[in-house]
Amino acid sequence: MKSKSTSPAEALPGRPSHCPIHFALETFGDAWTLLIVRDLMFKERSTYTDFLRAGEGIATNILADRLARLGRAGIITRERAGDRPGSHYRLTPKGIDLLPILLEIIAWSAKYDPDTAAPRAFVRRVHRERAALGREIRRALRGRKQSATKEMNS
């Protein structure tokens, strides 16, 4: 009775634990969700096929599921472009607030993955001027707002 959903990201055994770590994992505690957020935040990817071609090889049904879930969680919104074919997805403020988490993840991986693809300059900025870096990225994300103008979401 507690779950109508089918997946781990939305239903760790559905217990009412309000531990903050648990709460977060209900939203993005799976292998794909944060990759979509990453694409929206750091790469210029914002359409369905952008995500599909992102390189890690997500399956189409999983992608559709995760996008719907992120929408329901209030982390992304979908804009249907009136003229162009294809929807664009965008991070909401709640989604943009995942930025500090991603920055820490990047710092950790840069430290422990000997073959990391994280640019050195970027990692240095994470350590030395995180606040400024954060503001810059947030500004860039907001700037992307106007491209298709129409808002339409579930």
Added chain:
Amino acid sequence: MKSKSTSPAEALPGRPSHCPIHFALETFGDAWTLLIVRDLMFKERSTYTDFLRAGEGIATNILADRLARLGRAGIITRERAGDRPGSHYRLTPKGIDLLPILLEIIAWSAKYDPDTAAPRAFVRRVHRERAALGREIRRALRGRKQSATKEMNS
């Protein structure tokens, strides 16, 4: 050819993407791994049965799998207590370095979960004096090396 392993946390479709987000998700991109890290970091839990009783209801085989995986990833070590029954698990420096990520997750969840169980004072410290808070927790973790004696809870 691409995978010998069996799980999402260890094998996002095994591609050689060295994207730092991807790298991190290979290690802890599932619903349970970070809960174990949380138990080791913020709660006093360090034994197999401690984790089992942690409240979220992890299955025993999954727990065994995640502990083995965390060990292989160099995030925890196991100490067999010579006299006491039961092994104790402990975070390595690599594991302790996950702290900033967890702190940001806690901050995010505290902001967006209206029923969060995160203590206000703790969240305030995350925002206002993260460095000092980090040092304090690290010190406490190192202090636990000898055996379970200290307090420190969320």
Added chain:
DNA sequence: CCGCTATGCTTGCTTTTTACAAGTAGCCAT
């Protein structure tokens, strides 16, 4: 020394989720 209990797992089986391959629907251009 023998059985009892507690801890730390492993094994077998069922249910749920993911992966993979197709197929469909809407839009627009030619």
Added chain:
DNA sequence: ATGGCTACTTGTAAAAAGCAAGCATAGCGG
């Protein structure tokens, strides 16, 4: 009107998670 592109949905098989038992070892009590 048809062909191609984008954004999905559907069907099915493989993989992982959930669940309930079982088993091994260590310590102790008698």
